[in-house]
Amino acid sequence: MSPQARRNSVFHTSIPDAGCAIDRNIPDFPIAQLSDEEKYFRTYKAPPYLDEIEEEVRKFIDYHATHTGKRVALITSGGTTVPLENNTVRFIDNFSAGTRGATSAEYFLENGYAVIFLYREFSLLPYSRHYSHTTNCFLDYMTESNNKVEINPDFAHEMLIILRKYKKAKDSNSLLVIPFTTVNQYLYTLRSIAILLQKVGSKALFFLAAAVSDFFLPQSRMPQHKIQSQSTGKLIIDLEQVPKFLRRLVDNWAPSGMIVSFKLETDSSILIDKAKTALDRYQHQLVIGNLLQSRKKEVVIVAPNDQSHSIKLSDREVKENLEIESLIVPEVAEHHEKWISDHIKNEQES
Numbered sequence: 001m002s003p004q005a006r007r008n009s010v011f012h013t014s015i016p017d018a019g020c021a022i023d024r025n026i027p028d029f030p031i032a033q034l035s036d037e038e039k040y041f042r043t044y045k046a047p048p049y050l051d052e053i054e055e056e057v058r059k060f061i062d063y064h065a066t067h068t069g070k071r072v073a074l075i076t077s078g079g080t081t082v083p084l085e086n087n088t089v090r091f092i093d094n095f096s097a098g099t100r101g102a103t104s105a106e107y108f109l110e111n112g113y114a115v116i117f118l119y120r121e122f123s124l125l126p127y128s129r130h131y132s133h134t135t136n137c138f139l140d141y142m143t144e145s146n147n148k149v150e151i152n153p154d155f156a157h158e159m160l161i162i163l164r165k166y167k168k169a170k171d172s173n174s175l176l177v178i179p180f181t182t183v184n185q186y187l188y189t190l191r192s193i194a195i196l197l198q199k200v201g202s203k204a205l206f207f208l209a210a211a212v213s214d215f216f217l218p219q220s221r222m223p224q225h226k227i228q229s230q231s232t233g234k235l236i237i238d239l240e241q242v243p244k245f246l247r248r249l250v251d252n253w254a255p256s257g258m259i260v261s262f263k264l265e266t267d268s269s270i271l272i273d274k275a276k277t278a279l280d281r282y283q284h285q286l287v288i289g290n291l292l293q294s295r296k297k298e299v300v301i302v303a304p305n306d307q308s309h310s311i312k313l314s315d316r317e318v319k320e321n322l323e324i325e326s327l328i329v330p331e332v333a334e335h336h337e338k339w340i341s342d343h344i345k346n347e348q349e350s
């Protein structure tokens with residue numbers, strides 16, 4: 001007997017049945033509000049080059065998913081800008097030289113990761129950071145002999161080590177660098193890369209070292225041309241809050257990736273609490289807290305269940321040029337190892 005024949009009544013969905021009309025006593029459901037992020041992405045245009053970037057990232061991720069099986073770290077680095085005019089002459093910048101990101105990228109590469117380096121254009125890059133933006137002009141690393149340019153012997157040994165690491169990363173197609181300047185470019189590119197990284201699931205690691213603007217000037221209020229100084233001598237700027245993208249990253253863009261954010265403060269008395277608040281609010285995996293003034297020699301690593309501890313370089317280690325990222329990155333990689341094995345276990349059990 002077919003299921004239909006067994007059924008003792010036929011369902012009619014087209015005849016209105018007043019008895020089942022919506023109970024007017026129940027308050028109306030609020031109309032689904034667009035989240036702040038969705039509102040933002042609807043009002044701000046994507047960067048014109050986004051499709052090309054997505055293609056490059058897709059190829060990079062496919063290559064490693066197919067040929068190397070490497071974990072992929074998306075490292076963001078440098079500060080985002082908030083333009084104040086469409087024809088931008090003035091902008092608000094967030095401080096970051098890019099040292100944290102560029103240095104960490106080198107250590108992730110040494111720890112076997114493929115790295116997508118999303119960085120503020122013209123800020124520090126892995127490997128070249130040792131010779132660009134330094135106090136020494138790059139020409140100081142060279143000498144002339146027999147009418148030829150040679151590497152200054154004082155720097156040759158160290159330079160050879162860095163050159164070999166750089167070429168290894170390049171020849172193994174393990175480093176993809178992608179620029180941003182404005183907070184809008186950063187948010188669109190971060191979202192695109194995060195969605196593409198879903199392909200590698202829990203093997204994706206987000207290491208958010210970029211200094212991201214908290215406020216921006218909506219396009220609707222942005223003057224077309226350079227702001228003229230007012231006779232009043234005042235420049236009043238009415239900014240909006242940048243959507244809390246970390247929530248979106250955790251919930252939607254990168255549901256399986258491990259997410260590490262940085263909390264930057266200048267007041268040591270609030271650093272740990274602010275880092276814990278960020279972890280509670282966004283429910284990601286790690287927050288690395290650092291003070292602007294001591295960021296090169298001390299960080300606090302805040303993990304769920306109140307597990308937090310500091311990593312601090314001794315004066316001797318500072319003098320010996322030990323880089324704190326050489327201690328941070330292996331610890332983050334260890335957390336990631338556990339994150340991946342927990343995911344594999346959950347998948348096997350489900």
Ligand SMILES: CC(C)(COP(=O)(O)O)[C@@H](O)C(=O)NCCC(=O)N[C@@H](CSSC[C@H](N)C(=O)O)C(=O)O
Nearest residue numbers: 096097098099100209211212244245246262263264
């Ligand atoms: C920028 C530095 C200090 C590195 O310096 P350089 O080595 O000179 O490059 C980095 O370690 C850092 O704290 N980066 C994160 C800085 C930052 O903006 N953190 C945000 C969190 S990420 S921005 C996220 C957004 N506000 C949101 O809440 O969604 C914050 O502290 O609030």
